[in-house]
Amino acid sequence: MKTILVTTDFSPVARNAVKYAADMALLLDAGILLLHVAQLPLSYSEMPLLVGLEDEMRNMEKQMDALTEEVKLDTNGKVPVEGEVAMGAFFSELKQVCERVKPYMVVMGSQGKTATEHLLFGSHAVHAMKQLAWPVITVPPGANFAAVKKIAVACDLEQLPGAPQVTMIKQVATDLGSTLDIINTGDPNKFDPDVVFESAALEEQLKPIKPVYHFIEEAHTDEAIMNFAGSINIDLLIVLPKHHNLLDRLLHKSHTKELVLRSHIPVLAIHM
Numbered sequence: 001m002k003t004i005l006v007t008t009d010f011s012p013v014a015r016n017a018v019k020y021a022a023d024m025a026l027l028l029d030a031g032i033l034l035l036h037v038a039q040l041p042l043s044y045s046e047m048p049l050l051v052g053l054e055d056e057m058r059n060m061e062k063q064m065d066a067l068t069e070e071v072k073l074d075t076n077g078k079v080p081v082e083g084e085v086a087m088g089a090f091f092s093e094l095k096q097v098c099e100r101v102k103p104y105m106v107v108m109g110s111q112g113k114t115a116t117e118h119l120l121f122g123s124h125a126v127h128a129m130k131q132l133a134w135p136v137i138t139v140p141p142g143a144n145f146a147a148v149k150k151i152a153v154a155c156d157l158e159q160l161p162g163a164p165q166v167t168m169i170k171q172v173a174t175d176l177g178s179t180l181d182i183i184n185t186g187d188p189n190k191f192d193p194d195v196v197f198e199s200a201a202l203e204e205q206l207k208p209i210k211p212v213y214h215f216i217e218e219a220h221t222d223e224a225i226m227n228f229a230g231s232i233n234i235d236l237l238i239v240l241p242k243h244h245n246l247l248d249r250l251l252h253k254s255h256t257k258e259l260v261l262r263s264h265i266p267v268l269a270i271h272m
Contacts, residue, residue: 002030002104013109021107023145031080038087110138129269152181152234166205180211238268
């Protein structure tokens with residue numbers, strides 16, 4: 001059975017990501033593992049502080065138990081749900097859990113309403129998108145899974161995705177029953193119309209999905225992708241962080257942050 005790993009801090013934004021994952025699990029006949037990572041303080045050597053940490057962990061475990069039961073109720077018991085509370089550095093703990101359970105997907109909230117939440121969610125989401133070896137979906141507030149009918153891949157056709165990435169793209173589109181659009185981006189000063197012919201090789205790899213191809217000629221790649229994806233009613237945007245040409249333009253630190261923090265569309269990062 002597939003496992004969808006969902007990170008949560010029990011906030012409204014994180015709960016929306018949990019609901020998104022639960023709806024996905026219902027469609028995929030998958031299970032859910034909820035993960036909360038309690039951040040260690042800079043100093044934890046004093047006994048009163050250790051006692052406080054123990055109390056905090058018990059409180060987090062109670063909240064996790066309640067959230068687990070809530071998801072079971074929301075899915076009418078059709079989705080196996082487990083909860084786990086860890087203590088440590090967020091990404092390190094997340095990576096260890098991924099290595100243990102090998103999830104089909106990691107789902108996490110991408111934004112917060114307050115400035116502090118916005119920074120915290122954005123920081124975790126951006127780092128996970130860039131560094132985690134497993135597919136990561138970042139879910140903005142208000143996004144819902146029920147509408148995922150149209151997927152797009154932001155892709156530089158001058159350097160085609162590798163076979164593992166293409167396989168995962170095909171699997172996601174097939175599993176979700178979605179159509180697929182390919183958005184090719186390029187520098188308007190360097191764009192070569194002949195790159196259209198490169199799409200034939202990718203189309204061959206993506207059989208029998210029959211994707212639709214689009215070509216954008218804008219230098220501000222992240223903004224161009226968001227605007228275009230919105231204009232064609234994309235429900236899930238896939239980016240390929242190790243796709244080097246696009247990495248230089250799209251996943252520069254500032255561009256990744258903007259893509260995650262400003263997008264109203266869930267974003268799926270596929271490494272491999």
